[in-house]
Amino acid sequence: MSLGAVRPSPLVEQAAERLREQITGGEWGVGTKLPGETTLAATLGVGRSTVREALRALAGAGLVQARHGSGVFVIATEPKDAWSAQLLRAVITDVYEVRTLIEVEAAKLAAQRRTEDDITALRGALARRREAAGADDTEFVEADIALHRAVVAAAHNPVLTSLFTEFVPVLRRRLVDMAELLGLRSDDPNHGDAGHAALVDAVVQGDAEEAGEALRGELRHTLALLRTL
Structure with missing residues (x-):
């Protein structure tokens, strides 16, 4: 072969x-x-x-x-688990590690630099994410990414914005994979709403440390779920 x-x-x-x-x-x-x-x-x-x-x-x-x-x-000729799930977990874990590096610092900067327009955009993005809870995984993921994009935009750092924009295609694909792999929305169609609301509130209030911790906690929770598979 x-x-x-x-x-x-x-x-x-x-x-x-x-x-x-x-x-x-x-x-x-x-x-x-x-x-x-x-x-x-x-x-x-x-x-x-x-x-x-x-x-x-x-x-x-x-x-x-x-x-x-x-x-x-x-050491073996057959995977110990389903191959597709095993591979997806490895790739998604890598994506979430990179998300933590980029987005936590962006959230802190956003809390320090957000404008009134940013606040309006963040609240609107959170509302749209909630509305998308009744849609399929792809539409929900789009709404989720839009919220995170609004946080990064509020940091007013063009390099961070460019990095996130480049990262979005693989992020979109992996978030849909993850929703399917973990069945995250089977019991809670609006999975992660509390964490995202806390993130938006912290940015709006100008609390950089709380904004960073809210996002870090959300990402760490998902990473922990992935590592239990």
């Missing part, structure tokens, strides 16, 4: 799937040492960091194990 180069995006998922196929297809049996990151990166046509994340997803699925100083070895 030839590995073959992957398409440009989404790279981690595609690289992990190609490597998984080699293992579950019998090309790499239990005990086999995988080629090094540099070799795999060249074969798949991706960067080493992509290979590293793909191997992390495989390790999470119980297929491979990294042995210090020796390399990465195959």
Whole structure:
């Protein structure tokens, strides 16, 4: 079986799937040492960091194990959990770690710099998020992202705004994945409303520390749920 180069995006998922196929297809049996990151990166046509994340997803699925100083070895030929759920969890976890880095500081700045127009936008975005609770996951996610975009915009930092804008496509995709993976809205269609209301209130009141903590708490709660799967 030839590995073959992957398409440009989404790279981690595609690289992990190609490597998984080699293992579950019998090309790499239990005990086999995988080629090094540099070799795999060249074969798949991706960067080493992509290979590293793909191997992390495989390790999470119980297929491979990294042995210090020796390399990465195959330890099973079937995932210990459903492969799609295992891979999605790994990718979504990465997304939420990046969200924490970007958005918590943005929320603090927003509380310090928000204008009356920002306050109006934030309250409107929260109201629309609540209205979207009766819609499907995709529409709800759009409303959720609009609220977070309003918080970032209120920070009045063009670099943060640009970073968040670049991040939105993958964020949108992963939030929909996460809603399906965790069934977050099955019992509560307006999942996370209290945390988002607290975030908006803190920004409106100009409480930077509370704004940062409200958002950090919301993101940490979701990360904790992901890690229990």
